[in-house]
């Protein structure tokens with residue numbers, strides 16, 4: 450194969466939850482690699498990232514998509530296709546966390562986490578698949594978690610949802626690989642974002658976590674850049690249904 454395997458020039462990517470944290474870094478990585486980007490976000494007023502992407506010379510549109518509004522979620526991929534002409538890469542990244550001992554965990558928290566972290570991932574994957582499968586190409590990258598493999602403590606809904614994301618990734622990959630659509634997932638380790646503020650501020654648990662990470666540090670959102678470009682690019686064309694850990698070695702321990 451000639452040329453840069455990781456070049457995304459001429460590709461159109463959509464990513465959810467890029468207003469901050471991991472999603473922001475991944476959106477920038479896709480744009481830096483050459484892709485035009487649609488930002489699926491609940492607040493259209495947040496335009497700083499759009500400006501950064503446009504400053505790189507890429508097109509960028511904001512698609513209103515509150516993961517609590519399933520009608521908006523169902524309309525997101527058609528909106529991307531309408532505004533940017535096609536969809537080559539979908540990154541499902543938006544996610545939430547709710548912590549509480551399981552004996553007290555509320556039904557409302559369960560429903561919120563399962564909706565944002567799993568149901569909307571399914572809807573966006575299905576919508577993207579309906580666009581990509583007939584075209585014979587596409588890259589779908591879901592955001593799984595260490596809790597796709599481990600149960601964690603006091604985060605039962607999150608563990609259930611991220612376990613579901615891993616299995617959904619494999620299920621869709623099995624159906625769509627032969628149509629040229631790659632469905633894979635990134636497994637971030639412990640990454641320093643707002644989602645983990647409580648853990649990072651806990652002097653005991655934050656040290657315990659670092660002690661268990663072979664790399665000896667928390668990850669940062671930019672650590673996800675290489676993995677997302679890899680899974681979005683021709684470099685990963687024969688990789689299907691894979692869960693790519695970017696975790697400083699946590700899962701190997």
Ligand SMILES: NC(=O)c1ccc[n+]([C@@H]2O[C@H](COP(=O)([O-])OP(=O)(O)OC[C@H]3O[C@@H](n4cnc5c(N)ncnc54)[C@H](OP(=O)(O)O)[C@@H]3O)[C@@H](O)[C@H]2O)c1
Nearest residue numbers: 466467468470471515516542543544594637639640642644
């Ligand atoms: N940080 C980690 O250690 C870690 C580890 C494993 C997996 N992950 C996963 O990585 C992904 C990103 O996590 P992060 O740490 O970057 O989290 P974060 O900093 O808390 O950012 C979460 C993102 O999701 C968006 N979001 C949340 N609820 C939404 C909704 N109802 N509608 C639309 N967007 C919504 C947020 O948008 P707003 O700005 O509008 O709130 C924000 O852009 C998540 O799926 C998370 O589960 C994170």
